Amino acid sequence: MIDLSYYIAFAFALFIIGIYCLATKRNMIRLILGIEILINAAHISFIALADAIPGFVDPLAQSIVIISTGLAGSVSAVAITIVVYAYRHYGTLDIRELRRLKG
Numbered sequence: 271m272i273d274l275s276y277y278i279a280f281a282f283a284l285f286i287i288g289i290y291c292l293a294t295k296r297n298m299i300r301l302i303l304g305i306e307i308l309i310n311a312a313h314i315s316f317i318a319l320a321d322a323i324p325g326f327v328d329p330l331a332q333s334i335v336i337i338s339t340g341l342a343g344s345v346s347a348v349a350i351t352i353v354v355y356a357y358r359h360y361g362t363l364d365i366r367e368l369r370r371l372k373g
Contacts, residue, residue: 277318284311298363
C-alpha cells in the first residue's frame with residue numbers, strides 16, 4: 271500500500287498548481303479549471319486522511335467526497351454557462367477587459 275505522505279504530497283502539488291492557475295491566468299475558463307484543481311486537491315487529501323488509520327476506512331468521508339464531487343461538477347457547469355453568456359455578450363473572456371467594461 272502507498273504511504274500517506276505520497277497522497278498528501280500529491281494533493282499539495284495539485285493545490286500549488288491550482289493556486290498558480292488562479293494567480294497568473296486571466297482567462298475565465300482557466301480560472302474555473304484552477305478552482306476545480308483546488309477542489310480535487312481537497313478531495314484527495316480528505317480521502318487520504320480518512321484512510322490514515324490502518325485497518326479502518328471511513329465510509330462517511332468517501333460519501334462526503336462523492337457528494338462534493340457532484341456539487342462541484344454542477345457548480346462548474348453553471349460557471350461555464352455564465353462564461354459562455356459573458357463571451358457572447360462582451361466578446362472576450364479576459365478578466366481585466368471585463369473589469370474595464372464594468373463602468
